Amino acid sequence: MSQVAGCVFCAILRGELPSTEVLSTTRTYAFRDINPGAPTHVLVIPRQHITDAAAIEDDHGEVLAELFVTAQRVAEAEGLAERGYRLVFNVGQDSGNSVPHLHLHLLGGRVMAWPPG
Numbered sequence: 001m002s003q004v005a006g007c008v009f010c011a012i013l014r015g016e017l018p019s020t021e022v023l024s025t026t027r028t029y030a031f032r033d034i035n036p037g038a039p040t041h042v043l044v045i046p047r048q049h050i051t052d053a054a055a056i057e058d059d060h061g062e063v064l065a066e067l068f069v070t071a072q073r074v075a076e077a078e079g080l081a082e083r084g085y086r087l088v089f090n091v092g093q094d095s096g097n098s099v100p101h102l103h104l105h106l107l108g109g110r111v112m113a114w115p116p117g
């Protein structure tokens with residue numbers, strides 16, 4: 001599904017790189033972050049390669065809805081739905097974005113500071 005050569009998350013989707021699956025759906029995949037910033041740190045990605053939140057277009061509605069529903073299901077499965085959690089998209093250099101394949105961070109299991117550093 002429109003994957004990009006050289007993209008680390010597309011390689012994970014193709015099974016060429018290992019990952020720890022949390023949830024898999026038709027249009028999305030959720031897996032544990034390799035360098036967790038909280039007791040639960042899951043990345044939810046579209047199977048379709050979208051570079052980042054700044055590259056979202058009008059016809060991405062369906063995949064984006066599925067991305068958020070997957071995040072809700074992950075939060076439920078991780079026992080976070082009641083206590084709460086944080087959802088983050090980093091965009092661009094100042095945010096620290098490092099992987100150019102759209103990914104929704106789901107962080108939880110500890111109290112979060114605001115604003116983030």
Ligand code: 5GP
Pocket residue numbers: 008017019020031032033034035036043089090096097098099100
């Ligand atoms: P960003 O900084 O781009 O918003 O987040 C990228 C995230 O991807 C980081 O939290 C980083 O730890 C994670 N990450 C980078 N490469 C890999 C990988 O190969 N496997 C997994 N599971 N996570 C990765």
Ligand code: ZN
Pocket residue numbers: 003004007008009010011049050100101
């Ligand atoms: Zn990709």
